[in-house]
Amino acid sequence: MPANLREHIEKIIPLTDAEFAFVYAHFTTKKFKKHQYLIQEGDPVKYSFFIISGLLKLVYTDHKAKEHIVSFALEDWWESDYYAFFTQTEATMSLECLEDTEVLCCTLEDYKKLCDGLQKMERFFLEKATFGFLGSQRRIISWQTSNSKERYEQLLKQYPSLIQRVPKSLIASYLGVSRETLSRLSS
Known part of the structure; x- marks a missing residue:
């Protein structure tokens, strides 16, 4: 049994062995191997994932x-296309491995x-969802009120x-800047 799942949960709630x-x-x-997809846009989303090891990126592809x-998503994080997971609809985002990755998978039923x-x-x-929501709000506010250098920092x-x-190139995409701008910010 992965100890990191238990440690992760016990940061919030204690658990007996049973x-x-x-x-x-x-x-x-x-x-999964590097470059494999856990979720692809248009597919049903069967799982929420807890990352044991590895690194993932969640990507939305627009109409262009x-x-x-x-x-x-790094070790000890949860990731999925949560809208599609909880509504049991097709994915609007893709989840791809940036490194070889091991995950624990949980269905909506489970x-x-x-x-x-x-x-x-x-x-x-509930606590994980609340803090995820708060993190999303902070990122939106940062995006609207900070310049690219501040977001990078x-x-x-x-x-x-x-x-x-x-x-x-992926860090630049995440920050909404060009690769050249990121090079200037990081020097």
């Missing part, structure tokens, strides 16, 4: 075929069973390891 065994029984483990990086079967997990998922401060693991 409770963790119940939680873990609702996940399956999958491994331009990719917009919504997020990067998510609901976890919440119904162990009230602590309902609280855990915020990214460096929040996720210093990301800069070492993600190609500069």
Whole structure:
């Protein structure tokens, strides 16, 4: 059983061994290679993913075929196209491995069973969703009120390891700047 899942959950709620065994029984483990997709636009979204190891990018592609990086997901993060996951509709985004990646997968049915079967997990998922929402709001505000240099500095401060693991072209896309602008910002 991956210890990092238990440690991750126990940052919010304590679990007995029996409770963790119940939680873990609702996940399956999958491994993906670099450049493989966990979710592709237009496909049904079967899982929410907890990243054990590796790095992912969540991408929205607009009607002009331009990719917009919504997020990067590192170890100990949860990721999916959550709109499609919770509404059981087709994905509007793609989730791709930037490194070889191992994840724990949870279906919507298992998510609901976890919440119904162990009230602590309902609280855990609520807190994770709340902080994810707050992070999204902060990113929107930053996008609207900060210049590219300030956004780059915020990214460096929040996720210093990301800069070492993600190609500069993807960091530039995430920040909404050109590769050349990013080179000027990082020098």
